[in-house]
Amino acid sequence: MRVHIATDHAGLELSAHLIEHLTAAGYEMVDHGPQSYDPQDDYPGFCINAAAAVVVDQQSGVEALGIVLGGSGNGEQIAANKVRGIRAALAWSLDTARLARQHNDANVIAVGGRQHSLEEATAIIEAFLAEPFSGDERHVRRIGKIGHYEQTREIVS
Numbered sequence: 001m002r003v004h005i006a007t008d009h010a011g012l013e014l015s016a017h018l019i020e021h022l023t024a025a026g027y028e029m030v031d032h033g034p035q036s037y038d039p040q041d042d043y044p045g046f047c048i049n050a051a052a053a054v055v056v057d058q059q060s061g062v063e064a065l066g067i068v069l070g071g072s073g074n075g076e077q078i079a080a081n082k083v084r085g086i087r088a089a090l091a092w093s094l095d096t097a098r099l100a101r102q103h104n105d106a107n108v109i110a111v112g113g114r115q116h117s118l119e120e121a122t123a124i125i126e127a128f129l130a131e132p133f134s135g136d137e138r139h140v141r142r143i144g145k146i147g148h149y150e151q152t153r154e155i156v157s
Contacts, residue, residue, distance in 0.1 A: 002057055002064040003129065006032040006050035008043035008076065011069025011113035014121055018067065021122060027129070043070055044079040051083040054107050058085070066108035067125060077110035084150055087143070092116075094127045101131035103139050 003022060007015040012034065019029045032050040034041050047068040057064035066088070068076035073090050080088035088108035089100035092115060100106035109128040111121050133139070145156045 002028040002030060002062055004030045004032060004050040004053045004064065004066040006046035007069040009037055009039050009041050010071035012037055014069050014113040014118065017118055018125060043076055047076045047079040048083055051080040051086045051108055055083060055085040058107065065129060068108060068110045069113050071112055071114040073110035073112035080108045091124050091128060094124060097124045097128040098131045101128055102134045105133040105143055
């Protein structure tokens with residue numbers, strides 16, 4: 001599986017760890033930056049680029065997911081969710097990571113690098129990457145309604 005990753009300065013250490021750790025675990029890691037620490041960096045471009053790459057890969061049949069990191073993960077999740085086709089979920093526990101995949105077919109995980117130890121954050125992300133979408137009809141239906149709105153701005157009840 002290909003994994004696109006992006007961060008800001010607050011998640012740079014976690015990002016470097018994950019790139020090394022997940023590469024060793026067999027994932028194809030694609031780093032969308034930043035490449036160096038800058039406390040004034042702006043995460044939206046990095047996160048949007050990673051999210052857009054996930055969409056391109058998925059549309060071309062490549063198995064791909066994304067990771068966006070920051071101090072809290074909130075802004076990074078918001079930025080990723082601006083990309084059409086992205087369902088980015090802020091995960092703060094193993095359960096929220098797994099449920100994001102099982103129920104929402106989330107294709108990007110957001111994690112706050114200042115909210116967890118390196119070990120906790122790694123476990124949360126590994127849980128997300130390993131968990132499949134359940135495919136349950138109710139979840140497919142709900143995701144379809146979200147996608148319909150994203151394309152048309154029309155709410156389906």
